[in-house]
Amino acid sequence: MSSEQRRPSRERAASADWALYFITDTALAGGPDQVVQQVRDAIDGGAHVIQVRDKHLDDAAFRDLAAAVAAAAREKGEEVGRRIDVFVNDRVGIAAELGLHVHVGQGDEDPAAVREAVGPAAMIGVSCSRREHLEAAIAAGHCDVVGLGPVWATPTKTDADVPLGTDGLAALAARAHEAGLKAVAIGGVTARTAADVAATGVDGACVVSAIAGSDDPALVATFVRREFVMNQPLE
Ligand SMILES: Cc1ncc(COP(=O)(O)OP(=O)(O)O)c(N)n1
Ligand SMILES: Cc1nc(C(=O)O)sc1CCOP(=O)(O)O
Ligand SMILES: [Mg+2]
Numbered sequence: 001m002s003s004e005q006r007r008p009s010r011e012r013a014a015s016a017d018w019a020l021y022f023i024t025d026t027a028l029a030g031g032p033d034q035v036v037q038q039v040r041d042a043i044d045g046g047a048h049v050i051q052v053r054d055k056h057l058d059d060a061a062f063r064d065l066a067a068a069v070a071a072a073a074r075e076k077g078e079e080v081g082r083r084i085d086v087f088v089n090d091r092v093g094i095a096a097e098l099g100l101h102v103h104v105g106q107g108d109e110d111p112a113a114v115r116e117a118v119g120p121a122a123m124i125g126v127s128c129s130r131r132e133h134l135e136a137a138i139a140a141g142h143c144d145v146v147g148l149g150p151v152w153a154t155p156t157k158t159d160a161d162v163p164l165g166t167d168g169l170a171a172l173a174a175r176a177h178e179a180g181l182k183a184v185a186i187g188g189v190t191a192r193t194a195a196d197v198a199a200t201g202v203d204g205a206c207v208v209s210a211i212a213g214s215d216d217p218a219l220v221a222t223f224v225r226r227e228f229v230m231n232q233p234l235e
Contacts, residue, residue, distance in 0.1 A: 004141070004180065008121045013144040013182045016085050016123075017048035018204030019232075020225040021184050023089070024069065025156065026054045028212035032065045036072045038217045043076045043084060045211075045221025049184075049204065051103055051125075053089035063094050070100055087125060092117050101125070103147065106133055111142035125184075129161030134172055138179040147206060148172045150187025151197060156208045160187060170200035177201070191220060194227035201233055 004010060022042035029035045039050055050073055052066045070086045077084035087103045088095035095102035096117045103125035104114055114124050126143040128134040129150070137143045150160040151169050164172065169185055176183040185197045186206035197205050205228045207221075214220045 002180075009123045009144045010180070012085070012121065013123050016083075016182070018145070018182055018184055019228050020045070020047040020221060021049040021051065021204045021206040022047040022211055022221065023051040023053050023186075023206055023208045025208050025212040026057065026065070028209060032057075032061070032068070035065060035212075036068050038212060039069050039072050040076050041217040042211055042221045043073065043080065043082075045218040046225035047084075047221055048082060049085045049087070051087040051089050051206075052100075053208070055090075059091065059094065062091060063097070066091075066094055066098055066100065070098060085123065087123070095122065103127070111137065111140040115142040127186075128172060128176075129164070131172065131175070134175055138176075138181070143181060145182040145184060145203075146172075146176050147184055147186050148176070148202065149185060149206070151185050152188030152193070154187045154209070157187070163187065166196050166200050169197070169202065173200055173202045189224070191223035191227055194224045195231040198228045198231035199233065204228070 024035045026035050029038050052069045066088050073084040073086050087101040089103050090108055092102055092109050092114050101123040105127035123144040125145045126137045127147045150163050153163050173183040182203045184204040184206050185202045189205045189207050190210040194205050211217045211220050
């Protein structure tokens with residue numbers, strides 16, 4: 001086993017259940033309190049990974065939201081007997097302060113600076129929309145999981161890159177796995193598309209609007225997870 005594979009964050013990534021990764025959206029939820037309730041519901045529906053994402057709140061309000069989500073995830077995880085991993089989107093300093101994992105994109109802090117801030121145990125996720133992004137993330141060496149997308153165009157992120165489609169997603173996922181990274185798919189993932197996403201060989205499906213915009217987030221989470229898990233290729 002290489003020293004890279006023995007790294008604490010890599011061990012954490014290896015033992016995480018990525019199948020359903022819920023990413024919050026405060027506006028779709030109807031406010032911060034509803035975000036926290038949706039996180040509980042998503043966990044009830046089978047999400048083991050949560051990301052707190054809000055592009056509008058100021059840092060103090062975002063910190064409060066992330067702390068409330070982390071507390072709810074801890075409590076709910078104990079109730080259902082599962083480990084829940086919580087990521088912070090973009091705001092590296094807040095992830096470091098709260099002891100949470102962090103996800104960064106191509107326009108955010110670079111992985112080496114992120115690792116310096118969050119320490120060896122926190123998982124680092126990096127967005128990759130193209131092969132060159134993935135090669136750079138592999139070469140930089142601090143990343144544990146890549147978010148591959150958008151798989152399909154999505155109104156949730158208007159500045160997203162050109163869609164990968166399922167063939168593009170499968171190719172990037174295979175390369176990520178070859179490099180020892182976990183790979184999750186993002187952009188247009190719903191209960192209807194989760195089976196096609198699973199068939200590409202990715203480790204998990206990231207969902208924003210299908211859950212955050214639903215009247216019954218737990219039910220949608222249950223459907224997405226079931227479709228994903230039932231259609232994963234046999235190892
Ligand atoms: C798991 C996951 N994958 C991709 C993204 C997108 O990150 P980024 O490109 O930095 O865009 P924003 O989310 O910051 O708008 C993500 N958040 N999570
Ligand atoms: C946050 C995000 N990142 C993307 C990327 O391609 O990197 S797509 C996206 C939004 C995904 O939302 P929905 O599940 O509603 O389609
Ligand atoms: Mg970002």
